[in-house]
Amino acid sequence: xxxxxxILSLCCILVISGCGGRSTSEGITSMIIGGSTSIQPLMExxxxxxxxxxxxxxxxxxGGSSVGIKGTEDGTFQLGMVSRELKPEEAKQLxxxxxxxxxIVVVVHKDNPVDSITMEQLKDIYTGKITxxxxxxxxxxxxxxxxxxxxxxxxxxxxxxxxxxxxxxxxNSDIQNATGSIISDVSVNEHGIGYISLGSLSDSVKVLxxxxxxxxxxxxxxxxxxxxxxxxxxxxxxxKQGSELFDFIFSEEGKKLIEAHNYIPVERK
Amino acid sequence: xxxxxxxxRIDAIFKTVVFFFTCISVIALAAILIFTLLKALxxxxxxxxxxxxxxxxxxxxxxxxxxxxxxxASILTTILACLIGIPVGLYTAIFISEIAPKxxxxxxxxxxxxxxxxxxxxxxxxxxxxxxxFVQKLFNIRSGTTLFTASLILALMILPTVVSLSTSALKAxxxxxxxxxLALGATKMQTIMKTKIPYAKSGILTSFLLGLGxxxxxxxxxxxxxGNANMMPQLIPISEAYxxxxxxxxxxxxxELAYASGTHEAALFATGVVLFIFVCLINIIILRVKRKGVAxx
Numbered sequence: 001x002x003x004x005x006x007i008l009s010l011c012c013i014l015v016i017s018g019c020g021g022r023s024t025s026e027g028i029t030s031m032i033i034g035g036s037t038s039i040q041p042l043m044e045x046x047x048x049x050x051x052x053x054x055x056x057x058x059x060x061x062x063g064g065s066s067v068g069i070k071g072t073e074d075g076t077f078q079l080g081m082v083s084r085e086l087k088p089e090e091a092k093q094l095x096x097x098x099x100x101x102x103x104i105v106v107v108v109h110k111d112n113p114v115d116s117i118t119m120e121q122l123k124d125i126y127t128g129k130i131t132x133x134x135x136x137x138x139x140x141x142x143x144x145x146x147x148x149x150x151x152x153x154x155x156x157x158x159x160x161x162x163x164x165x166x167x168x169x170x171x172n173s174d175i176q177n178a179t180g181s182i183i184s185d186v187s188v189n190e191h192g193i194g195y196i197s198l199g200s201l202s203d204s205v206k207v208l209x210x211x212x213x214x215x216x217x218x219x220x221x222x223x224x225x226x227x228x229x230x231x232x233x234x235x236x237x238x239x240k241q242g243s244e245l246f247d248f249i250f251s252e253e254g255k256k257l258i259e260a261h262n263y264i265p266v267e268r269k
Numbered sequence: 270x271x272x273x274x275x276x277x278r279i280d281a282i283f284k285t286v287v288f289f290f291t292c293i294s295v296i297a298l299a300a301i302l303i304f305t306l307l308k309a310l311x312x313x314x315x316x317x318x319x320x321x322x323x324x325x326x327x328x329x330x331x332x333x334x335x336x337x338x339x340x341x342a343s344i345l346t347t348i349l350a351c352l353i354g355i356p357v358g359l360y361t362a363i364f365i366s367e368i369a370p371k372x373x374x375x376x377x378x379x380x381x382x383x384x385x386x387x388x389x390x391x392x393x394x395x396x397x398x399x400x401x402x403f404v405q406k407l408f409n410i411r412s413g414t415t416l417f418t419a420s421l422i423l424a425l426m427i428l429p430t431v432v433s434l435s436t437s438a439l440k441a442x443x444x445x446x447x448x449x450x451l452a453l454g455a456t457k458m459q460t461i462m463k464t465k466i467p468y469a470k471s472g473i474l475t476s477f478l479l480g481l482g483x484x485x486x487x488x489x490x491x492x493x494x495x496g497n498a499n500m501m502p503q504l505i506p507i508s509e510a511y512x513x514x515x516x517x518x519x520x521x522x523x524x525e526l527a528y529a530s531g532t533h534e535a536a537l538f539a540t541g542v543v544l545f546i547f548v549c550l551i552n553i554i555i556l557r558v559k560r561k562g563v564a565x566x
Contacts, residue, residue, distance in 0.1 A: 037528045063530050144412035149497075150329045151528035166330040174414050174514050175497040177524045181397075188402045191411050 031242060034061035035068015035081030038153025039231045042100065042261045043081055049257065050248050058245065065156070069094065072234050078241050082232040083153055084160055094234040099249050100263040103198035103220040103228045104158050107183070107205040109190045114138040116209035119226060123162050125193060128170035133191070145173040146185050146194035152177070157229045158195050195227075199262020217264055231263065302545070309542050312535035321539060325501040329525070334536040336543065338501035342515035343485060343547075345502055346416050346495070349511065350423030350484040355477050357424070358431025362473075365432070366439040367461050378436065385429030393493030396422045401494055410512055414496035417511040422490050427480035434479065438472025439465060471562020478555045482548055488519040497524055518544045 033043060040062045047058040060081075063071070068080030069090055086096060106122065108114065114137055117125075124130040125143055134140045147169055148155035159166060174192075176182045179200045186192040187204040194205075198215055201207065207215060210226055219225035233249075235241060246268070248254050255265035312321070316334050324335025361381065365374045397414075400421060405413030442465050450460040466473065496514020503509040516524070522537050522544075529537055 062528070064528075067530070142411040149524045149528075150499075151525055151533065153528070167328050171500040172411075172498050172513055174412060175499060175516070175524060177492075177497075177527065181493065184397055185414065188398065189405065189412055191405075 030057040031078045031245070032059050032061065032076070033079040033081060033233070034063055034071050034077040036065040036083040036153055036231070037062045037151070038083040038102070038157065039081040042231070042258065042263060045261070046245075046249060046254060046257055049253070050245060053248075054244065056245075064151075069234065072236060075236075078235065078239075079245075080234045082234055083157055083229055085230075086232070086234070093237060095237055095239075096232045096234045097246060098230045098266055098269065099233055100231045100258045100265055101220050101228055102157070102231060102263050103215045103225055104154060104161070104195050105198050105201055105215045106193065106195050106208045106210065106227070107186050107201075108193050108208060109186060109188075110204070110206050111190055112138060112206060114208065116212055118211050119162060122210070123164055126159075126162065126170060126173075127164050127168045131170075139190075141191050143193060144189055144191040145170050146182055146192055147173045147175055148182070148195075149175050149177040154179075154195070154197055158227065161227050161229065197262060198264075220264055221266075305538055305541050305545065308538035309535055312532055312539045315532050316536070321536075322543065327499055327521070329529070329533040329536070332532060334532070334539075336518065336521065336540055338499070339516050339518045339521045339540065340543070341502050341504075342416060342495070343517040343519070343544075345510055345515070346420045346423055346491065346517060347481060347484045349417070349420035350427060351477070351481050353420065354424035354427040354480060354484070355431055358428050358476070358480065359435055359473065361428070361432045362435035362439060362476075363461060363466075366436045367457075367465070378433070381429050381432045384425070385433070389426065389487060389489045390493075392422055392426055393490035396490060396494035408512055412496060412514065414494055414514050415512050416495060416502065416515045419491045419495040419515075419517070420511070422494055423484045423487055426487060426490065427483050430480045430483055431476045434476030435469075435473045438469040438476065441472065442468045471558050474558045475555055475562075478551055478558065482551045485547060485551070486519060486544070488523050491517055492520045492523055495520055497521075518547075 033047070040060055044060045047060050050056060051058055061077070065082045065084050068077065068082050069086070071077040072080035073093055080094070082096070083102075086094065106117065112133070114133060117136060121130060121136050125136075126145060126147070128145075130136060131143055132140065133143055148158075150166060155166075159169075174185060176185055176194075179196045182194040182196050183200075183202055183205055186194045198217075198220065213219050213225045215225045215227070220228045233242075233246075249258075250268040258265040312334065315332065321334055321336060322340070323337050324333070325337040326333045326335045327338070361377065365378050369377065396418060400418050401413035403413065404410075404415060404418045404421075446464055446468055447460060450464040451457075455463070495517060497516040497520050498514035499516060500513075502511075502513065502515050518540055522540050525533070526537050
C-alpha cells in the first residue's frame with residue numbers, strides 16, 4: 001500500500017513538473033541515491049538544497065553500504081553511498097568519488113590517566129583480550145567498553161578500521177544508540193571507553209591519541225590519524241550521470257553543508 | 270407525539286456516535302496488531318519460531334536472530350522492579366487511605382500522581398546521571414549501567430500505578446467492614462491487614478499486575494540505564510545477572526530500529542510480537558482476577 005502511495009505521488013509530481021514545461025536534460029531531474037546510513041543524513045540535506053535550486057528530484061534511500069553497491073550495479077540506484085573501502089571486485093565495476101571524510105575518535109573519562117593507545121590495544125579492548133586499564137598504563141580498573149548498536153554506520157566503520165567483526169565484540173559491552181548517550185555514559189564512568197564521530201566531540205570526555213596521533217581535521221586530511229573513513233558516491237563505470245550534483249557537492253555551499261554535518265569536506269579528484 | 274419522536278431520533282443518533290467512536294479504538298488495536306504481525310512475518314521465512322525464542326545469539330550482521338537473552342533480561346528487571354515497587358506502593362496506599370490525616374494523605378497522593386506524569390525520558394536521564402554512578406560506586410563495579418539500576422528506575426515508575434489503584438481499592442471497602450472488625454476487638458493494624466486488604470484483594474492485585482505490565486513495557490528509561498549489552502544474563506549467582514548490563518525486549522526494538530532493514534527489521538517487529546503476547550497474558554490474568562473479585566463480593 002505504502003509503495004503504491006509513493007508511486008502515485010511520484011507520478012503526480014512528474015506529471016505536474018512535466019506540465020510546467022521545465023527543461024529535463026535527461027537523468028538529472030530524477031535520480032535515486034541509496035546506500036550507507038552514515039552518509040544518508042548528509043546526502044538528504046544536500047539533495048534537499050539541490051532539488052530546490054535546480055528543480056531536480058533527487059531522492060535518498062538507506063540500506064547500508066553493501067545495499068548501495070548492489071543497487072548501483074543492478075541499476076536500482078543511479079548513485080550509491082558507500083562508507084567503507086570498495087573491495088577489488090567492486091572497484092572493477094564502479095567509479096568512486098570521495099565527497100567527505102569522517103574521523104572516529106576514541107573517548108574516555110576525563111580523569112583517566114591514559115593518553116594514547118595503539119590500534120592493536122584498541123582491538124584487544126573491544127574484543128575482550130585486554131580488560132583492565134592497568135595493562136595499558138592506566139589505573140587498576142576494569143575497562144567498561146561502550147559501543148554503538150548493530151546497523152550503525154559509525155560502528156560499522158569503527159569495526160572495519162580497527163579490524164574485528166561484530167560478533168567478536170566483547171559480550172558485556174554497553175550498547176548505546178546515539179552519540180550523546182555514548183558521551184554521557186563515558187563522562188560519568190572512570191572505567192569507560194567509547195567511540196564517536198569527530199565532529200560530535202564534546203568537552204565532557206577525553207580524547208585518546210591513536211598510535212601517538214591526536215585526531216583533528218588536519219590529521220584526518222593528511223591521513224596520519226588512522227581511524228577515519230571516506231564517504232564515497234559510486235556509479236557504474238563510464239556513466240556520467242549526476243555531474244551537476246557533484247558540482248554542487250564540491251561547491252562552497254556543498255562544503256558548508258558537509259561541515260554543518262560535522263564531516264570534513266575534500267577537494268574534487 | 271412529535272417531541273417524543275425527535276427525542277427517540279436523537280437517542281438513535283447518540284447510539285450511532287458512541288458506536289462509531291468505540292469502533293475507532295477497536296480498529297486501532299486491530300490495525301496495530303495486524304501491522305506488527307505483517308511486518309514480523311518475513312522473519313519466519315528465514316528463522317524458525319522456536320529458534321527465535323530460545324536462541325541467545327542475536328547477530329543481525331550474520332543474520333542470526335535469537336531473543337532468549339532479551340526475554341530473560343525483561344523478566345529479571347520486571348521481577349525485581351515489582352519486588353521493590355509493590356511493597357513500597359502498597360504501604361504508601363495503606364498510609365494514604367487508612368493512617369494519614371486527610372491533608373497529608375491528599376498531599377502524598379498528589380505527589381505520587383505527579384510521579385506518574387513525569388515523562389519516561391526524564392526518568393532515564395535521571396537514572397543515567399544520578400543512579401548509574403551511584404550504583405557503580407555502591408558495588409564498586411565496572412559500569413553502573415546494569416539490570417539492577419534498570420529495576421530501581423522501574424520500581425519508581427510503577428509506584429504511581431500501584432499506589433493510586435490500591436488506594437482506591439482500599440477506600441472502596443465499605444465502612445461496615447471496618448466497624449465490624451473493630452467492634453470485635455481487632456486493633457487498627459489487624460483490621461487493615463486481615464480484613465480490609467483481603468476484602469480489597471482483587472483491586473490490589475489488579476494494581477500489582479498493571480504495575481507489572483508497565484515495568485515490562487517501559488522502554489526509554491530502561492534503554493538509557495540498562496547498558497543494553499547483547500548477552501545472556503548469567504543466573505548463578507543471581508547478583509551476576511543484576512550487576513551486569515542487559516537488554517530488554519523493548520530496549521532491543523528501540524536500539525536498532527533506526528537503521529534496520531529487511532530481515533533485521535522483521536526480527537525487531539517479531540520481538541514486538543513476543544512482547545505483545547506477554548502483555549496479553551498479563552491482561553488475561555487481570556481479567557480473571559477482576560472476575561473472581563466480582564464473584565467474591
